[in-house]
Amino acid sequence: MHELAITEGVVDAVTGRLPDARITCVRLEIGALSGVVADSVRFCFDLVTEGTNLEGARLEIIEPPGLCSCRVCGVNFEPDGPIAICPCGSAEVTVLAGQDLKITSVQVG
Amino acid sequence: MCATCGCSSGSSVTLLLAEHDQRHGHGLGGPGHVHGLGGHGHSHAAWGQAGHEDVRLDGHEAAGHDHDHEDPGHGAHPAGSPPQGELTTLDPVDGPRTIELQQKVLAKNDEIAQENRLWLRERGILAVNLMSSPGAGKTTLLEATMRGMAGRVSISVVEGDQETALDATRVLAAGSSVVQINTGAGCHLDAEMVARALRCLDPPSGSIVMIENVGNLVCPALFDLGEQARVVLASVTEGADKPLKYPHMFRQADLVLLNKTDLLPYVDFDVREYSAGLRKVTPDALLLQVSATTGDGMHAWYDWLRRRTPVPQD
Numbered sequence: 174m175h176e177l178a179i180t181e182g183v184v185d186a187v188t189g190r191l192p193d194a195r196i197t198c199v200r201l202e203i204g205a206l207s208g209v210v211a212d213s214v215r216f217c218f219d220l221v222t223e224g225t226n227l228e229g230a231r232l233e234i235i236e237p238p239g240l241c242s243c244r245v246c247g248v249n250f251e252p253d254g255p256i257a258i259c260p261c262g263s264a265e266v267t268v269l270a271g272q273d274l275k276i277t278s279v280q281v282g
Numbered sequence: 283m284c285a286t287c288g289c290s291s292g293s294s295v296t297l298l299l300a301e302h303d304q305r306h307g308h309g310l311g312g313p314g315h316v317h318g319l320g321g322h323g324h325s326h327a328a329w330g331q332a333g334h335e336d337v338r339l340d341g342h343e344a345a346g347h348d349h350d351h352e353d354p355g356h357g358a359h360p361a362g363s364p365p366q367g368e369l370t371t372l373d374p375v376d377g378p379r380t381i382e383l384q385q386k387v388l389a390k391n392d393e394i395a396q397e398n399r400l401w402l403r404e405r406g407i408l409a410v411n412l413m414s415s416p417g418a419g420k421t422t423l424l425e426a427t428m429r430g431m432a433g434r435v436s437i438s439v440v441e442g443d444q445e446t447a448l449d450a451t452r453v454l455a456a457g458s459s460v461v462q463i464n465t466g467a468g469c470h471l472d473a474e475m476v477a478r479a480l481r482c483l484d485p486p487s488g489s490i491v492m493i494e495n496v497g498n499l500v501c502p503a504l505f506d507l508g509e510q511a512r513v514v515l516a517s518v519t520e521g522a523d524k525p526l527k528y529p530h531m532f533r534q535a536d537l538v539l540l541n542k543t544d545l546l547p548y549v550d551f552d553v554r555e556y557s558a559g560l561r562k563v564t565p566d567a568l569l570l571q572v573s574a575t576t577g578d579g580m581h582a583w584y585d586w587l588r589r590r591t592p593v594p595q596d
Contacts, residue, residue, distance in 0.1 A: 175469060175470060175500065175501035175504055175505075178468070178470070178472070178501075179387055179388070179504075182387045182388060182390065182391070183387055185390070186383075186385055186387065186389065186390070187383070190383060190385070191381065194381075197378060201387070208500075208503060208504050208530040209504070255529045255530060256526060256529045256562060256563055258562060264561055264562040264563070264565050265565045273386075274386065274387045274388060275383075275384060275385055275386045275387055276383045276384075276385045276387060277382070277383065277384060278380050278381060278382045278383055278384075279380070279381050279383060280378050280379065280380050280381070281378065281379050281381060282378050
């Protein structure tokens with residue numbers, strides 16, 4: 174359940190940057206290959222924000238798909254699930270996108 | 283309730299140090315028995331900066347929380363001034379405003395991990411993050427490794443478990459200095475915990491620090507500790523489909539050790555299936571088959587470690 178620690182990291186990062194602002198919305202990007210489950214972050218968010226200046230804030234999560242490049246056939250493809258296998262059957266791939274886990278922006282009231 | 287690990291307020295992260303050698307008198311406090319590691323009268327225990335033999339830390343100080351700004355080991359992170367760029371306001375000032383952050387969620391952990399990496403490199407120390415599911419044989423592997431490499435390289439250990447100092451006691455008996463981190467309800471080690479443990483251990487140049495992460499194939503994968511290498515330990519009693527089931531963990535492995543090969547005649551485990559699954563997840567990781575119990579294959583593991591261990595500095 175590392176999503177609880179992840180969500181705590183979100184709250185700490187925001188309160189560190191904006192300690193005095195009342196935060197009304199937090200926007201996150203959780204890539205499909207990041208290893209973090211967006212629903213679990215949603216589940217933890219209210220719990221973790223309680224008593225902070227993010228309490229009551231809306232949580233918006235976008236989940237960009239993964240993008241990989243095959244080192245054998247050279248094609249770029251979106252992996253189906255967390256295991257990146259090229260349509261050509263090769264597992265020798267480079268992950269180009271979808272591993273990010275970041276706070277894109279916040280809204281202050 | 284602690285927001286990081288979900289533990290109740292009575293729970294906390296605990297670090298215990300037990301030194302097997304006689305390296306006391308380093309300003310680390312007086313000799314004494316480490317709480318929970320009784321029965322080792324020859325060991326000298328101390329806690330880093332605090333100078334106490336047993337320090338229980340509030341979870342909010344030790345668990346790598348960003349709001350801990352009083353840790354003497356991390357004076358570089360003053361309150362309210364994280365290292366990221368300027369804030370950008372996109373909307374008019376009088377209404378609700380959107381503030382662009384573009385900040386990695388694990389930026390704080392990654393930053394401390396980078397400090398750990400630098401700290402280790404400056405001192406010429408190899409740190410290995412050893413991860414596995416519970417019961418794969420991490421502690422048995424460490425005990426065997428200490429015996430197998432005894433006299434050639436010094437190995438100290440950071441033990442991560444939710445509770446108890448049982449593993450630390452075993453490692454201490456095998457002849458190594460050890461810090462036990464009890465994470466309470468936490469399911470992984472983070473860079474802050476390891477930073478404290480490293481300063482507590484103060485390993486010699488040219489040595490190896492084995493970081494035994496909390497037994498878990500999911501959560502530790504996300505947290506960089508500042509290690510130079512990630513080793514995933516698997517065992518033939520677990521089932522050959524583990525790499526495909528836990529791709530995040532295996533994808534980041536530099537080396538996968540397949541342990542308990544002495545049990546292969548008795549279990550339904552297909553090494554070829556395992557290897558094929560691993561190749562799908564991470565084509566580049568090396569796979570070594572070992573038995574920590576019988577010693578089979580262990581020399582390849584020792585060689586792998588030796589090749590990465592820095593030459594001691596003067």
